[in-house]
Each structure stands twice: as structure tokens, then as C-alpha cells.
Amino acid sequence: MNDMTPTREQREAALEGMGCKRKRVEDIRFTQGKGNYVDDVKLPGMLFGDFVRSPYAHAKVTKIDATEALKLPGVIAVLTAEDLKGVNLAWMPTLAGDVQMVLADGKVLYQNQEVAFVVAEDRYIADDAIQLVEVEYEELPVLVDPFKSMDADAPVLRPDLEGKTEGAHGPRKHHNHIFTWEVGDKDETARAFKDADVTIKEMISYHRTHPSPLETCQCIASMDKITGELTVWGTFQAPHVIRTVASLLSTIPEHKIHVIAPDIGGGFGNKVGAYPGYICAIVASIVTGVPIKWVEDRMENLSTTSFARDYHMTAEIAAKNDGTVTGLKVHVLADHGGFDACADPSKWPAGFFNIVTGSYDFPTAHLEVDGVYTNKAPGGVAYRCSFRVTEAAYCIERGMDILAQKLGMDPADLRIKNFVKPEQFPYQSALGWEYDSGDYHTAMHKAMDTIGYRELRAEQKAKQEAFRRGETREIMGIGVSFFTEIVGAGPSKNCDILGVAMFDSAEIRVHPTGSVISRMGTKSQGQGHETTWAQIIATEIGIPAADIMVEEGNTDTAPYGLGTYGSRSTPVAGAAIALASRKIRNKAQMIAAHMLEVSEYDLEWDVDGFQVKGNPQARKSMKEIAWAAYHAPPPGMEPGLEAVSYYDPPNMTFPFGAYFCVMDIDVDTGVAKTRRFYALDDCGTRINPMIIEGQVHGGLTEAFAIAMGQEIRYDEIGNVLGASFMDFFIPTAVETPHWETDHTVTPSPHHPIGAKGVGESPNVGGVPAFSNAVNDAFQFLGSTHIQMPHDAWRLWQAAKDLGAHG
Ligand code: MCN
Ligand code: CUM
Numbered sequence: 001m002n003d004m005t006p007t008r009e010q011r012e013a014a015l016e017g018m019g020c021k022r023k024r025v026e027d028i029r030f031t032q033g034k035g036n037y038v039d040d041v042k043l044p045g046m047l048f049g050d051f052v053r054s055p056y057a058h059a060k061v062t063k064i065d066a067t068e069a070l071k072l073p074g075v076i077a078v079l080t081a082e083d084l085k086g087v088n089l090a091w092m093p094t095l096a097g098d099v100q101m102v103l104a105d106g107k108v109l110y111q112n113q114e115v116a117f118v119v120a121e122d123r124y125i126a127d128d129a130i131q132l133v134e135v136e137y138e139e140l141p142v143l144v145d146p147f148k149s150m151d152a153d154a155p156v157l158r159p160d161l162e163g164k165t166e167g168a169h170g171p172r173k174h175h176n177h178i179f180t181w182e183v184g185d186k187d188e189t190a191r192a193f194k195d196a197d198v199t200i201k202e203m204i205s206y207h208r209t210h211p212s213p214l215e216t217c218q219c220i221a222s223m224d225k226i227t228g229e230l231t232v233w234g235t236f237q238a239p240h241v242i243r244t245v246a247s248l249l250s251t252i253p254e255h256k257i258h259v260i261a262p263d264i265g266g267g268f269g270n271k272v273g274a275y276p277g278y279i280c281a282i283v284a285s286i287v288t289g290v291p292i293k294w295v296e297d298r299m300e301n302l303s304t305t306s307f308a309r310d311y312h313m314t315a316e317i318a319a320k321n322d323g324t325v326t327g328l329k330v331h332v333l334a335d336h337g338g339f340d341a342c343a344d345p346s347k348w349p350a351g352f353f354n355i356v357t358g359s360y361d362f363p364t365a366h367l368e369v370d371g372v373y374t375n376k377a378p379g380g381v382a383y384r385c386s387f388r389v390t391e392a393a394y395c396i397e398r399g400m401d402i403l404a405q406k407l408g409m410d411p412a413d414l415r416i417k418n419f420v421k422p423e424q425f426p427y428q429s430a431l432g433w434e435y436d437s438g439d440y441h442t443a444m445h446k447a448m449d450t451i452g453y454r455e456l457r458a459e460q461k462a463k464q465e466a467f468r469r470g471e472t473r474e475i476m477g478i479g480v481s482f483f484t485e486i487v488g489a490g491p492s493k494n495c496d497i498l499g500v501a502m503f504d505s506a507e508i509r510v511h512p513t514g515s516v517i518s519r520m521g522t523k524s525q526g527q528g529h530e531t532t533w534a535q536i537i538a539t540e541i542g543i544p545a546a547d548i549m550v551e552e553g554n555t556d557t558a559p560y561g562l563g564t565y566g567s568r569s570t571p572v573a574g575a576a577i578a579l580a581s582r583k584i585r586n587k588a589q590m591i592a593a594h595m596l597e598v599s600e601y602d603l604e605w606d607v608d609g610f611q612v613k614g615n616p617q618a619r620k621s622m623k624e625i626a627w628a629a630y631h632a633p634p635p636g637m638e639p640g641l642e643a644v645s646y647y648d649p650p651n652m653t654f655p656f657g658a659y660f661c662v663m664d665i666d667v668d669t670g671v672a673k674t675r676r677f678y679a680l681d682d683c684g685t686r687i688n689p690m691i692i693e694g695q696v697h698g699g700l701t702e703a704f705a706i707a708m709g710q711e712i713r714y715d716e717i718g719n720v721l722g723a724s725f726m727d728f729f730i731p732t733a734v735e736t737p738h739w740e741t742d743h744t745v746t747p748s749p750h751h752p753i754g755a756k757g758v759g760e761s762p763n764v765g766g767v768p769a770f771s772n773a774v775n776d777a778f779q780f781l782g783s784t785h786i787q788m789p790h791d792a793w794r795l796w797q798a799a800k801d802l803g804a805h806g
Contacts (some may be wrong), residue, residue, distance in 0.1 A: 008360060011607045016537030016546065018753065021690040026263075026530045038218045043291040046220070049281055050126035051300070052116040052133045052693050054108035057144070057375040057718020058155065059137040061104045064116055065563040069132035074125035076288060078133060079117040081105040087286075089249065089279055091160075095497060098340035099160070100179070102276045106142070106799025107337030109157055111378045111720050117280040117623060121293060142375045142718040143176070146232070146312060146335035149372035150174040157338060157373045162362065163710025169349040169371075175260055178340045178371035182433050183354045184803045189366035192327025196318035199403045202785050206334070206391050206767075207374070208712045210309040211383040212728065213701075214526070216301040221281040222291035229256045230285070236261040236553075237271045237523055241497055243555045245274055248498075250282065261553035267525030268702075269382030270306050272343040272565050274715040305725040306343070306379030307712055309336040311353075311391040311672025315399040323409050325418050328393060328430070330356050334380070336371050336579045341378035344387055345495040345502060351387030352486050354431035358396035359440050359484045359656060360418040365430040365646040371594060375718045383706075384699055384763035386487055387566050393483040397768035398775070398785065401480070405779055411772070412453060416444055419482075426749075433486060435654045436748050439682075443744045444482060445748075447658035447680045450742060453478075456662060465779045473668050475804075477777025479661035481769035487757035488571025488653045497562060504572035505559035506580040508537060508785035510641040512630040514623035516541075516548040517784065520577065521561010522569040523553045527759055528691045529569065532578055535687055536753065540581030541588070542622040543609030559644055567655075567757030570687065571748070576647035578752040584642035587629070591641075592620040594634035653748045657681040660770040666778050667804040670796030672774065676735035679765065683758035684747045696741050696762045701764025705731045707774075709791040714760075729791070779801060 006014070016022045029035050066078035081103040084090040090101045104115040116133055120126035140180075142156040148154055156162070165172055193199055221236035230252050236242045247254040264271065276296040284292040295771050296323035311332055318327035336342065336348060344351045350369040351442040357365050381387060384438040400418075404411040419440040420427045427435040448454075457679060460476045467475055475754065492501035505521040518537060522529060534548040552558060583606065592602035594620055603610040611619035620628075629641040662676040679696055686692055707728035713721040722728045747754025769790075774790045775783070781802040786794070799805060 004568060015538040015542065015544050015608060016439045017128050017535050018685070018687050019719040020535060020688065022531055022535055022545060022688055024528045024531045024691065026528065031550065037215055037263050037265055038220060038233050038235055039295055039348055041220055041262065043222060044083060046291040046293055047118050047119050047121060047288065048121050048126050049284055049294045050123065050130060052135060052355065053112040053119065054104065054115050054132050054137070055111065055138050056108060056139055057081070057111045057253055058109060058140040058142045060107050060140060061115065061135060062138055063136040065134040066074060068094065068626040069129040071128050072125065072132060074121040075118065075129045076121070076306060077119040077284065079103065079284060081115045084283060087283060089283060092274065092279055094339060094341040095273065096340040096342045096344060097346070100339035100341055102279045110375050111351070111718050112300065116401040116493065117279065117284065119284050119288065129509050133483065135741050143376060143719065144714050144716060144718055146333050146372050146374050149176040149374055157162065157375065161600055177372045178336055178373060179347045179349045181369040182367070184366035185364050186366045188388060189327045189329055189516060193316065193318045193329065194365050196326055196766070197321040198319045198406060199316060200399065200406050201314065201316040202399065202402050203312065203314045204395055205787050206311045206313065206394050206786065207788055208307045209308050209383060209706050209710045210728070211268035211270045212302055212730065213266030216296035216298065217271055217275060217305050218295040219278050219281050220291055221285040222295045223285040223289065225289050228252070229258065229424055230282065231258040232259065232282065233260045233262060235264050235271045236690065237267045237525060238566050239523055239555050240521060240560045241500070241563060242274065244500065245498070246282065253554050259555040261440045261523050264523070264525040268384055269308070269565055271525065272382070273341055281746050299723045299724065302712065303378050303720045303726060307337070308383035308385060309375055309382070310380065313391065313395040315395050317399050317403050317405070320401055320667050323414050323417050325360055325362055328357055328362045330367045332369040334369055334371045334798065335374050335376065337374055337378040337766045339378040340371060342380040344381055344772060345489055346497060348387065348495060349379060349760050350360050353388040353392045355389050355484065355486045356392040356396050356431060357429050358393065359420060359482050360414070361420050361424070362430045366653065367431055384702060384760040386485055386760040386764055387489065389486055390760070390764045390767060394771065395765045397481050397483065397772060401772050403606070403783055405784065406545050407501050408755040412444070412448060415482050416441065431736050434651060435484065435651040436651055436750055437746050438484070438656055439653060439744065439746045440482065440656060443656065443658045443680055445680055446742065446744060447660060447678060451660050451676065451678045463561050463729055467746055473666060475665050475667060475777045477663045477665065477773040479663065479769040479771070479773025479776060481659040481765050481772060482655055483765040483768070484651045485655040485761050485764050487567035487655065490652060491650060491746045500562065502559040502562045502650060503646050504576050505644065505646045506573060506576040507559045507644045508584060508642060509578045510543070510584060510626045512627055514543055514547065514626040516543055517551065518548060518552045519558040520573045521559055522564045522573040524564065527695065532687045532691055536574060536577045537581050541577055541584050567759040569752060570755050570757045572647055572649055574755050575646040575649060575752050579647060580645035583645065584641055588622060588625045590637065591625050591634060595620050596626055650750050653684065653751060654760060655683040655756040655761050656680065657761055657765045659765040661769040661773040663706050663773040663777060665774070665795055667799035668804070669793035670794070670799065672792070672795060676740065677737050678740045678742065679762060680742040680744065680756060681761055682744045683752065683761065684745065684756040685745065685754035686745065687755060693741050697739050699760065699762025700739050700766045701731055701736050703763045704737060704770060705729055707767045707788055707790060709769035711789050765783045
């Protein structure tokens, strides 16, 4: 070796593979305003569509008259449900097995529901024309409170379902009832409660909120009447699924539909579902023969496309006097709005809420979820939710704190006492999951030591005494949250969307010069896939990440995949990427053996090529092998170097984490200050530590927003309050606390590279940490549970109610 030969370490560093804090390659264009978003796509002759929306939450639509609107110069067409009936699209199926109006068909079910679609030469004309469409409404009684949904005299929201006693998920008990989902052992759980030393019961609400991504939902549909081909550009988290649904609904063959999701400015689950805007743009393009663009504004986004949460969870825990938990009972009232448009895997009407036993070894549990209709916007599965895991984690983490309070135990100690132990993995949970791996004790102790938990408790005690003596008006809370996530939907044995199994895919092509193009069935909305997917490939096949291009979102070129949500990309597509890479490496090994004139079994892999065992000087780099694959492949071998993998995961992955929040609250103003927030995440093997940190920072900021103020509220007649950033809390750098991040690494035993998802963990664990901090602060004044969101007004009110204002 001469001095110029790079060392093994240098060759490894040159790859920027797994574990490297590689800078995000996509940010070069994002930070310069050079991204290519839907609204950047401008096609010749393109028209613009916009909606006439209902001012009422519940009303009959007795008349729609577009005469005046059509007189406005530049207005091309006004579509109503009657027009859509001609193409059988006045209603569309939802992913949850319900049907949803595309445009108001005789009535409206929530404020701002789509009533008519105006097509005009530009957006401003379309907007003006909306004011000219005359719609007559006859108001109906409004149902806002989900707890009143199933009252005998509750208004009938869905006359279209009249007489329908069976829904998509079993029998319906009432005209506003959607489904009951039951899991676990009811009798055994009842027995545990009968035998318990201590029990707690609390109704824990997780309020309605909204992900509000920077870029709203939008699309362009372009029908070419000559070729019969439809191209749709859109903000789609799952472009392939959108193509399949578009084909099934329009009867245009799937190969003649081209779905392109260009750069996306944040999705957070808001961009999984199919919305009336997409259908109307497609129909309008078919009708007019020119491209139609539809772009939501902020108010439309906040008030109509996929909300999040609205789960009202009554949790009961049974325990022994020493704190050992013996049973868990949860009932959920799930407010789905006017249509059940939850984007869950088909067999899971409440997502993976049955992870609600959390990180604790409950011998038995029983869960029942009732979904109901109300006069609110549909949606429900969005906002870093992991399919309702965030609701489940909030429920159990509040529950454990309430139990600790009743037992007079420290909430961290109570958790540790009940953790699933390392030797219990793979762990079978009482509600049906097999947790793949975990080491909760190590994570918890590391977290407690790092923040100095016992010292903080001592400080809190001193402050409480000082408060009682009247020396301070500040109270201190320590929020403990230990969550178990479940991500990676999913195994075809239990996960599908409209019958399509939830696998994912990767296609990797190595060019003669050793550069690579790779495509996946996933679609980044800001998660950095272009950076991280290349890192997996780099490590697996020894080609620098800088020489690997990652492309997603074009259904013509990318292999079929189910898309990006539920933090599934790493667990599912990440595995496909590793396996496709390994196919390439296997072929490369045969080529190298031929080149070096040895048996392939005499070769070993070393960073970026194959070397002869015991003779590392005899080696071929991947770059040399790539050239040979096209130039002189071994006799009988196909030339070329590429591979495809479709991966059906054997199980979900179960990331976990220990989060701590230290908060000081001024009881006279209700202002809460987060003094410290520490988040330890374990997502198994870490592909890019810097991207993980970014994901955690973003998710924690959203968790902070949700717990401390964000809410989509409705008044008693169904007016949506919080449909603009005047009323809907979006934290800026000013309000956002400083985040401390940490990690442990417990690889997934069934994932090819041991990686688990992380994108939603910070929201799953963050919200309970904030809410537990607030509740922990008020506990010594006699409170058990204060509902979210914990904005200053409500905290002031809580302090007042607890007598803290003297
Ligand atoms: N990663 C890693 N090592 C791991 C796990 C993940 O380096 N062990 C990296 C991945 O390579 C990827 C990122 O972290 O670049 C997120 O990966 P993963 O956890 O698999 O999640 P997904 O890519 O499937 O992203 C979905 C998830 C969801 S469901 C929501 S909601 C959310 C989130 O990601 N929406 C986001 N994070 C978001 N971040 C941004 N910027 N924008 C959104 O819309
Ligand atoms: Cu539930 S929000 Mo993400 O799964 O896109």
C-alpha cells in the first residue's frame, strides 16, 4: 500500500452510510426556495377550481342556482352533486368503509362542507364567482357533543344510512353510531377489578386538533382526451394508492393514470386521504379537457381536510397496594364528524389504539371503542398519530400518573415497577400485540439520571412548601412519560388498505460508472428520505451516498408501495431498500469472484468491495464491479446490476422512549414555562442521527402546541372556532422550549438493519409529558386530572377552581 491509498476508516467515511450525520441533500433546494411543489406546476390552458362551502353545520340544501356566477367573465363551469351523479361520483367511498359526499347531496353535515365547485380562468375569478352562486339552506338541529350522539332524540345526521344496521365494522346501535370495536378479555378484566386493592377511573379527553402543514392540500388534474390518459399532480403521502383509487372510481385503466407527488411542504397525515377537491378537479378536467388546479387556503385546510384526535377515553386501572397493575379497562367515544373518513388500515377502525397497555405488563385488559357521527368535519387519523397510538399513549400515561397519585407512589417508580422486562421480549400484550424488542429499564434509568430526577422532586417539594407559606406564586410540575410506539404497518396478515396489502418496495439500479438511481414506494413530505435512503444503500453496497439518487412519488417510475404515514417508511421501505441492496451485493460477489478468479465463497465484504479472505490486497471495489457488470459479466450471467424488493414485514416495530418535562406555572397568570424538556428515544438502529434529532425536535414542537393550546373547537351551533392562525395556536421560535435529546439503541430483531420508525414518537411521547407536567404541578392543590389543552386561560381557571387565588 502506498501513502495515497485511503485507510479503511477513510473509505468508510467517504460512503456517508448508516450512522453518519449526513446533511440533508434536499435542503439545498428547500432552503433556497427552489423546491418544486404542486403550486409551482403551471400548465398551458390551466383553469382553477374553488369551492362554494356551507355556512351551516347541519342544513338541507334546497336550491343551488349558478346563473349569476356563470355570467361572470372567466367563469367556465359550476359543478354540483347533480353533475357528479352523471358520472356516479356524487359520493365517494372512504378508507374506513363509509361513503362521503363529494358535493352536498341534499344536505350538509358540517360547516364549510363542499357544496359546489366553480371552475374559472384564475383563482380570483373563481373566488368572486363563489359569492354569486345562490344556495338556499333550511337549517337542521346541530349535533356537536359526541356524548349526545346516541341520545334517543339525537338528530339523524345520515339519512342515507337509514335502516342500515350493519356498518363496515359490525352492527350499528343507533342512527348516529358507526361501529363498536372490542378487544381483550372482558370477564377476566372484570375479575381483576373485583379483586383489586386499588382502582382508578378517569375520563381523559384528547381534544380535536389539526396538523396544518405549511403547504395545504392541493392537486392538478389533466385529462388528455386524445390518449385517454389522466395525469394528477398532488400533495399525496400515498401516490400509488391514490392512483388505484382514481382508477377504481373513474374506470380509467391504472396504466393510463399518472400520479405525481412532487415536493411536499409537510404532510403530517393531512395528505393521506382522498378529498372532494381531488375528485372535482379530475371530473372538471374530464369535462373541460384542460388541466384544473385546486389549492386549499388555510381556513379550508383547518376546517375541512383531516382533523386529528377527538377521542374521549374513560380509563380504569386495577392494581395491588404495592403498585403492581392487574387490569386495564378503557372505553373510547370517538368523534368522527359527518363521515367516517379515518385513514386506518382497513381492519382497524380505531387504528392501533389497542397498544393502550403501553409499556406495562398488564395481565389482562379490555377495550371498547364506539365511533359516532357529529356535525363536524371528517378525518381523524392525522398529525403524527401512528394510527391512534398518540391517543393511546396519552390515555395510559395519564392513567399511570393518576394511579401513582392515588397510591401515593412516585410516578416514575410506579412505571418502573410495571415495565415489561427485557427478558419478556418478544412480549405478548393483553390486547394482542407482540412487542418485538425493548429495554425500558435502561432507557428510564438513563433518562432519570441525566435530568437528575430525584433532585427535581426534592426541589418541587420545597417549592410546594414555599407556595403554602405564601412565599411564591409559582408551582412546579415534573411530567413523566414512558411510551411504547407501534409502527411499520404492516404485515399483510393484518394490514391492508382497500384490500391492497401494506408492503413497500425499492428498486435500485447501479450504472456502469458506479452511480446509482433508486426509487421507492414511499413519499417524503419533509422527512429527508433522499438523504437517508441513500445512506442505507451506501452501507449495503459500498457506493458513496453522494453517488446515489433517490426518487419518490412518480407512479410511472417508482415501484408500487403504500406510501409514507404511520412512521412506516423505515420499518417497511427501509427493509426493502436493504434487501434490494443485498441482492445487488450478492450478484456483485459473483462478478468479483469471476474477476479475481476465485470462488465466491473465498471472498469477504469489506466496506466498499470484495476482497479475498486472507489476502486483502486482492480486491475489487464496487465501482470496478459495476463496470464489469456491463462490460464483461461472467459467462452465462445476465449483464446489468439492479434489483427490486417488495417487503412484507413479519411484524410491526415497537420504538419507545422516556420523556421528561419540567415546568413552572404562575398561578396568577396561568402562564406555563417549560424549564427543561428531555427526550430519550430508542428507534433501534439509527440511520441518520441528525435527521432523527430533527424529527424529534419537530414532533416535540407539535406536541407542545397540542398540549399547551392548539384546538379545533366548535360552538353549540357547529361554527368552527380555530379555523385560522388568529385562533389556532402555532408556536414560533419564541414560545418553543429548548429540546434535549438522547437515545438508547435496541435493534428490531426482525428488521434487516434493525431499524424502527421514529417520525411520530415525539408526538406520541411528548403530549403526555407536557400534560403530566401540568397535572403534576396542580396535584398538591387537590386536583386529579385537568383536560387539555393547557393554555394560560385554562390554567388560570384551574388554579382559581383549586382555590389558589385565595
Ligand atoms: N430514521 C432514521 N433512523 C431510524 C428511523 C428513522 O434515520 N431508525 C429517519 C428515516 O430515514 C427518515 C426519517 O427518520 O428520513 C423518518 O423516518 P420514519 O420514522 O420511518 O417515518 P416516515 O419516513 O414514514 O415518515 C412519516 C412520519 C409521519 S407518519 C408523520 S405524520 C410525520 C413525520 O414522519 N410527518 C412529517 N415527520 C415529518 N417530518 C416532516 N418534516 N414533515 C412531515 O410531514
Ligand atoms: Cu397519523 S399522521 Mo402520519 O401517519 O402521516
